[in-house]
Amino acid sequence: MKTLKFTLLLLSTLLILSSCRTEEFQIINPPTENALKADSPVAKLMTRTVLKDGSHDNIVDKASCLSIKLPVTVIVNSKEITIKDDDGFEEIEDIFNLFDDDVDKIEIVYPVTVILSDYSTITVNSDSELEGLMLDCKGENEEDDDIECLDFEYPFTASVFNENNDLILTITLENDEQLYKLIHDLKDYAAVTINFPIKVKLASGSVVTINNLEELKDAIEAVANTCDEDDDNDYDDDDCESCTTNQLKEIFAHCEVWRVDKLEISDVDYTDNYTGASFYFRDNNTVKIIKSSGDVFEGTWEASGEGTELKVTIDVDGFDKFNKTWTLHEISDYQGEVKVDLRLGDDRLRFESFCNNGNTSGDDLSDALTEENSVWVVEKYLDNDVDETSDFAGYEFYFFTSGQVKAKTTTTVDEGMWKSLNEATKFFLEFTTNDVLQELNDDDWKVVSISATQIKLEASSNSGTETDTLIFTKQ
Template sequence: MMFFRKFSGFLLATVLSVVFFSCQSEIADEQYSTKETITKTTPLTTYVERIVMQKTAQDNIIDQTDCFMVKFPYTVTVNAVDITINSAADIALVENNIALSSIDTDVVSIHFPITVIFNDYKEETLDSLSDYTDLLHDCAEKSDYLPQINCLNFNYPILINRYDSNNQIASSLTIQDNQALYYFIDNLQDNQFIAVGYPITVTSSNGYPITVTNNSQLEDLIKEALDNCSENTNTTLDFVQVLSNGAWKISYFYHDEEQTTVYSGYQFSFKSDYTVVASKSGISKTGTWSIKTNNGEREFKIDFDADPLKELEENWEVFEFSTSELRFRDPSDNSLETDYLYFTKIN
């Protein structure tokens, strides 16, 4: 009888334990299944990562590139004057020297060795002008990639809630600066879900703080910065020329859920006569495309009759583009869900 009571107690405890952790799992799943939850590959996550990259444009007058910045301190020579750069404020000394005369050469010569810092916070030491020239060449080959997003700054600290779906573990952490947030996003695993602890404050290019309360509002702010900040916009690119030059593949498609793999193997060619040809395994389907401006927003539309291509037919908003990337989104009318369509150039 004593054994039965002990066994019954053990069994009850086991059942309660299972029920507790099962409920805990269900609560965690429910908490991390809302529209505010994002993953490593969610578009908003990639935008945030580009916002918090190492700022590299501040010293372009010295290094002539956005690819990296030169780490302080270092020395340059401008018009026979040596200038030591100890901080970003000292870059003004170079600008002032260049502005002194309109007839001098204004050549900025960097004293080597130097250490450079890339957008991802990695560093590299360059011992000579030859090393520097080689690196500039490498950077030029990557110049068509979507760059850092400027004119938005997060105010810290920021709380991040996270959930590991493999281990059913929910936790949170506080991020204190850009570099920490970049490393956190860069090291996210595929099975990890995160949610920003709103509200947060973002400072725009005009210096005014903006309170952000959800993912949709944050993404709209990013879109506004991409469209209106001179450090982000590239007025030299013509969208139609970029679109109709070469072949493209779908690198990301989200409609209710991610469906990128459905379009694996398709190549899209957008013609100047507003037709589009989608080819896969020797079979081609022809559709149409159009572009128009609606309430100041550029809208893009694809029209196919056959599955699965007809699922691409939406009024896509042009979010951003480069010579190698086309990014569109379609916010729903009720703001509960946003669809995304990304194309990447096929080399």
């Protein structure tokens, strides 16, 4: 009798364990070609690619292997500045560039939190402590460990197995820090596989699909030292030693619509005077300007010289503040936000365009909107929850990879600019010549949902009590 009871108990236990195993584990043989091994060549390359890059704030700390956590307060040539984002670094550079014959000085207000290349943090209380950490960094523009010519596109997943090849965990990786920590902890797992395909983005802006570890290894090795990693101690590579007139013409050709991002003449800021104005620099050296009022102006532009002596001359009737021979200071292209920065002494003129230099951005939002021959209409527009959809009846919207958007009716064509921002979580839209379309203007539309046939956007008022809703549907 005891034997029978024991047998029944054993069978019950096995059934329970079997049931639990079915629910919690999957017996899968991990594909050996995608098993990521600790200290393998590809793991080392991946680690170098996802190291915390500290070069972005070199204008403050002069160290590419560490960065200072924002916000941070600094004193620049006796002026106190609190740096909250990239605009703060640019403000420091603006102060440095005011005079060519002075000695620029920056003081950090301690204590600060420093983020090291392995994402660990440390509190620093003085210049001497910071200088001690900087000893581990390479010098300005010296080759260092981190690879900045390729970025992983997130999210993607990895699978973790135990010694019995049981799938015990699936990890969703959202950023470089999480991937760095996974690689660092590989020795703690029996096996880890990357769930391919994944995508990586090159410094050129092109997106590449990767199907296995060997392809990933080859892709990283191919581009490891092929780009300027901006490890100098200015901000955002503001020299133009290799700029050419052809480069400028190609930028203007690819990015059709431009706006004034900055205009300062004799220390007076005129930028807001040109809000809503669209500039079109054509390859026949003519320039067309459409102001927010709808007024159209025509003139010429011309580029000559090269490098730091490249000159840009603008001549448009009624735009005296623009009509100068400027020096090209910088051409920057970061995630489709392209800027052309012109200088003349202390005067500054900077144009900005939201385009991808001829390439699609590769996110679902851009892919959907710019699909060939796609036509979009406003299915719904709520302004502070008031339905104004009928205002857009008859409009057809066409989105282009150049950053241009056209709104057509049977009698009119209006042009504007658009941009997918923050990995397609936000959307920028701007029209300049039509009061009805300007109702849609916003640089902070939140992307609520994306499909091949519908894009839903929302924007909140400053108080957060009211919400605008914009839904585009594909015809």
